[in-house]
Amino acid sequence: MGHSHGLSVEEQRKEDIKVGVKGFWILLLVTFAEVAIALFLKDLLPGLVVRLFMIALSLYKAYYIVSIFMHLGSEVGGMAATIVLPMALLIWAVIAFLWEGNYARTNRNAVMDARPGAETPAKETSKETSMRSIDDLPTQLSFQS
CATH class of the missing domain: 1.20.5 (Single alpha-helices involved in coiled-coils or other helix-helix interfaces)
Incomplete structure (x- = not known):
């Protein structure tokens, strides 16, 4: 993760492992909070509040990953x-x-259809889609030069 001056290789490795494990637990807790909100609180809270919580937690996870694991927090x-x-x-x-x-x-x-004769x-022709029926399509293609 980060490089601290004055630490041996073994000490630096231990510090990196601590940062990785801490990041794992933080991201795991935030993910569990998102799942709990989605499963249990979606019926208790208004939809907008649930969406705002989910967006906020997702943005926090993105910020944490970018700042710690991608080293942008110290840049x-x-x-x-x-x-x-x-x-x-x-x-x-x-x-x-x-x-x-x-x-x-x-x-x-x-x-408005700009093609001649359209x-x-x-x-x-269909209420389900705005596509025209196959019968309404021209049978031959013509390219005007």
Whole structure:
């Protein structure tokens, strides 16, 4: 784990094992708390409270793993930011793409079909999906140049 100056190799190994065992027990307790909340408290507490507890405990586990096992807890702020900020942008991008994809899926039939000869707006034939029936599809493909 961390390297302390002035310790022999055996002493450093023992310190590393202590940090690893402590991390194991902390992560085990937090995981048990998450499972207990999911199994036993989900009916007693409102759904939003349960979700907030689960998010908070998951973020704590992620922080602990990154700070202890990935050694970012002892790094300078700039180094930690080069790892944490791109991850935050990745999470934001996933949420944004899911949001936009859901919007496009729910409003798919309201969009005008720009192909020549296509119905406008697109005809919905099934209540389960917004896909058109196989009978409505053209039998031949034609590419206009």
